[in-house]
């Protein structure tokens with residue numbers, strides 16, 4: 001679903017977090033948001049999903065969300081946000097229980113989401129029995145089960161180790177090849193941005209402004225191929241040069257007590 | 258295993274000290290004489306009588322205090338207005354030793370059972386309120402935000418996130434309130450009762466029957482252990498996800 005961010009600014013009291021963000025996101029596109037810590041990435045994601053009202057500006061949609069989408073704007077969280085007292089299956093079902101669905105369809109949808117994320121055999125396990133990667137797969141399944149029109153991911157892989165992260169990126173690409181959500185993906189990890197995103201939006205230090213939007217002109221499915229390695233390396237270098245100084249400044253910032 | 262061995266050795270040393278006359282029987286009866294006293298109390302039915310009398314105060318007192326404490330504590334955890342009103346009142350009244358209110362409660366309810374039950378209920382109410390409210394408060398905010406982002410109505414957020422998330426804290430509160438109930442029943446029975454373990458221990462002391470006195474103490478500790486064990490079983494059944 002195409003999404004339009006029009007002159008969005010946001011302040012928390014005296015703290016300006018975002019400044020005049022303009023951004024159009026196409027249907028089915030994956031946009032990565034990168035920028036130094038505290039530049040307002042999570043704030044922008046909250047505004048996109050309607051959890052926060054922007055101080056200025058607005059977010060609009062073109063058209064109606066598809067009828068079968070039960071929760072058009074759906075989040076995947078950095079800390080997974082699973083209920084420890086519910087099994088994998090029940091955690092995924094949580095997203096459907098308050099929706100007017102028949103029991104049979106609910107079960108079917110949950111089973112399909114578990115199958116898609118490779119969790120079928122763990123349906124009866126509790127989150128604490130699972131590895132971090134498996135836990136985030138539960139978070140992904142819970143998001144997919146509502147058929148989101150816009151998927152909002154806030155550093156979904158940053159709690160995972162490097163190898164698990166690699167595996168989850170493969171999973172996300174495989175899943176995204178089969179469904180038509182629009183995605184906004186916040187990350188600190190340039191590699192994730194260069195692997196998963198069609199465009200990378202680089203934000204400046206607080207208050208976040210758009211510094212640059214970098215398009216990556218290789219279809220995501222082909223980015224593993226050796227002939228694109230040089231281009232992706234170049235992308236990575238360019239993104240790094242864009243955020244390096246800001247990251248260094250943010251790194252040396254002392255927070256007010 | 259080791260704790261049991263240490264325990265057995267301590268008991269054995271105590272018996273030896275009694276046999277050799279190191280411990281005068283009037284101050285500290287031997288373990289064997291305590292066991293004999295317990296046996297006699299069991300045989301003449303007074304053990305059951307006193308324990309039953311105490312339980313008839315503990316159980317209703319604990320249930321009333323717990324029900325009221327959960328109602329108020331959960332309301333404080335769920336509604337910010339209830340919290341704003343409740344926190345100052347609860348914090349102001351919590352430190353009062355509830356046994357000090359027994360004379361007042363006797364004036365209100367008479368010397369019989371209701372005043373003792375009310376003392377226990379009052380003593381149980383405050384720790385239960387506080388543990389229920391802090392347990393709600395300790396449910397991670399990100400889980401609530403997650404539920405909101407999936408469009409769960411407020412009623413479902415309470416039923417599916419807040420209450421189950423607060424359960425471990427509420428159970429921890431049960432352990433505390435159970436020991437408060439045991440303490441208060443003994444105190445209340447020492448102040449004014451013919452029956453009950455507290456009254457029995459007090460009488461034994463005034464008659465210098467230290468073997469009877471210690472038998473009463475053993476009854477209390479067994480009662481305390483049984484309650485803790487029962488709560489542990491319940492907790493494991495309800496919170497098996499932990």
Ligand SMILES: Nc1ncnc2c1ncn2[C@@H]1O[C@H](COP(=O)(O)OP(=O)(O)OP(=O)(O)O)[C@@H](O)[C@H]1O
Nearest residue numbers: 012015016017036037038039040041042043044206
């Ligand atoms: N609820 C809030 N109240 C006040 N200030 C806030 C609040 N949430 C965020 N901020 C501030 O707004 C700024 C932007 O926060 P935000 O969480 O959007 O940044 P971010 O880019 O997601 O950072 P990070 O990379 O660390 O996740 C930060 O300086 C933060 O301290």
Ligand SMILES: [Mg+2]
Nearest residue numbers: 041042043154
């Ligand atoms: Mg953030």
